[in-house]
Amino acid sequence: MQTMPQDPLDMVNDLSKMGLFKADAFKVADSITGQELRQALFLKMAAKGDPKRERLVVELAKQAGGLDNAFAAAFGPQSGQFFADSIRASQFTRREFLRNLAIGAAMVTLANCAKAPDESTPTPGESVAPVEGLEKTDLQIGFIPITCATPIIMSEPLGFYKKYGFNAKVVKMPSWGAVRDSAIAGELDAYHMLAPMPIAMTLGLGSGAFGVKLASIENINGQAITIAERHKGKINGPADFKGFVLGVPFPYSMHNLLLRYYLATGGLDPDKDVQIRPVPPPDSIAQLVAGDIDAYLMPDPFNQRAVYEGAGFIHKITKDIWPGHPCCAFAASDAWIGENPNTFRALNKAIIEAAGYAQDPANRPEIAKAISDRAFLNQPVEVVEAVLTGKFDDGNGNTLDIPDRIGFDPYPWQSFANWISSQLIRWDLQDDGKVAEVITPDTYNTVGENVFLTDLARELAIEVGQTPPEEIYRIEKLAYDEFDPADPSTYVQAQIDKYGV
Structure with missing residues (x-):
């Protein structure tokens, strides 16, 4: 440690060679708050009972001038603003700030590396540092009793809501119309919605315009x-x-x-x-x-x-x-998010973490038992397990094994939103031309980016140890064509030209 270089770039190179630093750790270091990562918790995570590892963490902190300095520089929620303020106050030089950020990133990587291979996904109900600043802790979250709602449902019996400081109850709803109406009436805090619903509701399709954000995808396929x-x-x-x-x-x-x-x-x-x-x-x-x-x-x-x-x-x-298509989503209204920003962030984080847990095939039999209960799906366990594991009879005399029959990738690709908008245009479900008025060739991206909170979902996924994509758009490969999100209008016209509708 005495020979640790003082130049931040040299330090990053050395830490990389030591296996203590990865580029993705910068993102984590920039997003984690000091409240969530206190000294005792961090040392416990990083050391995992290994005195040598703990000494290494302590020495890294010393190089940064103490844990407070390292956390302030590396883990501030707005590190760019922190740096500017620091320069004005003459507390740090730019080189010192970059050095501390590099060290902080190395510490994040070290903490992640400390996890055993089978601990890459958090244990259900495992406690975390107290979540501070929650505007509301008693929550009601609407759901339809289907396997698409797995992350929302399982978070109650398996403790993901509790882990983030919530006394949350999932409320079984009879239909999607009831979910929409309850959302508009303010009867629920958040909801399980079909992926197109937040777009339709925000644009006033099928109901009066009501702002809703799609926070994360609940399931793909399924x-x-x-x-x-x-x-x-x-x-x-x-x-x-x-x-x-x-x-x-x-x-x-x-x-x-x-x-x-x-x-x-x-x-x-x-x-x-x-x-x-x-x-x-x-x-x-x-x-x-x-x-x-x-x-x-x-x-x-x-x-x-x-x-x-x-x-x-x-x-x-x-x-x-369509392999990997979105289906259902976790959503909340613009108004509720504005009134409860910290609660919304923590709640979405809990559900994204639950989705990651559900994505692991090893956890699905346990989840099937938890959500089959009468209070949730009210289905035979063997039926739910057949869906979640992909080992099922199709009713035609075939026994199939399709592990990705359903998946739980929470990342809300903006290309999903553009495909949905393209099909709303194609089919004009209201048959009055209104869809074409609110979704135009120039507004596809705007509509999606106003409703799908892709950047926030990525940030929260990184915080819980997932590895979401950097990109927000991709070419979507369907069974009968490919969708280029950069040109939805051409895609729709090509469909009409090919099939006549």
């Missing part, structure tokens, strides 16, 4: 097209659905948009050749059996439950239509 048993052997592709009555959970849903996308590839006009109607997911199997609908594109566990009951068979999982 849906399926299920067909009534009476049609077995008759359906081979989208063209065979002509004349069907089809259920989706809500007009402004990925289910509706994906179903329309799929049907159009078979030459069907979703507004003329079939009937698509909203069906609350809990009612879907009963309507399938009664003959009110012929098939549905629904979230699980209702596809797997239809197989379990002998009511229907799985025709296609949505992963085969």
Whole structure:
């Protein structure tokens, strides 16, 4: 340590060679607050009972002029502003500040390296430093009883809400319309929403304009097209659905948009050749059996439950239509976020951490047991476990093993928002031209970036040890085409030209 170079750039190089510093640690060092990382907790995390490691951390702190100086420089929530203030106050030189930031980043990396391999994902309910400044701790979070809501639901029984200082209760809602109406009425603090809903609500599509932010994605994939048993052997592709009555959970849903996308590839006009109607997911199997609908594109566990009951068979999982597509999301209103900024940040962080836990296949049997309870999904454990593990019967005599049948990647890609907007334009669900008025070729990015909180989700994911992407847009590869988020209008026109709708 006595030979530690004083030049910050040389220090970074040395620390890199020692394996104590990674470039990503700068981001963490810039985002963690001193309140969340107090000296005792940090030493405990970094040392893990190893006296040599603890001495190394202490020596690093000495090089920075003490833990307070290192934390102030490295972990300030706005380090750029801190540096400017420091220069004016003549407390630090620029070189000293950069040195401390480099040391702080090394300390963050050291703490992360201290985790054992099986500790990369936090243990449910594991305590953290007290969360300070929460405007509200008693929370009610609305959810629909489907596996898409897994991170929101499991955070209650597995202790993720408690870990961040909340006494939070999840509230079972009967339909997406009820979720929307309760959100507008202010009856809930936050909600489980379909990914298109925050866009639609903010733009005033299907309801009065009401500002909602999509904070993080709850699940990717995880849906399926299920067909009534009476049609077995008759359906081979989208063209065979002509004349069907089809259920989706809500007009402004990925289910509706994906179903329309799929049907159009078979030459069907979703507004003329079939009937698509909203069906609350809990009612879907009963309507399938009664003959009110012929098939549905629904979230699980209702596809797997239809197989379990002998009511229907799985025709296609949505992963085969768009691998990695978004489905549901965690959301809150603009007004509530403005009134409770610290609470919102901590709550979103808890759910992002829960999503990371759910993404690990090893944790899914435990999660299935926790969320199958009557208070949550009220489903047989074996049905929920079949969905979460991807080991399932499809009702056609096949036993499948598809581990990514459902996933829990919380990162809200802006390209998701642009695809959703493109399909709202394509199908004009209100049939009055309003969609084209509020989403134009020049406003695709603006709409998405105003609603999807991608940067915040990345920041919080890094804080809980995840590795989200740097990019916010990507080319989305669907089964029948590729979506370039830089040119949604051309994409929509190409779809219309190819399929006629």
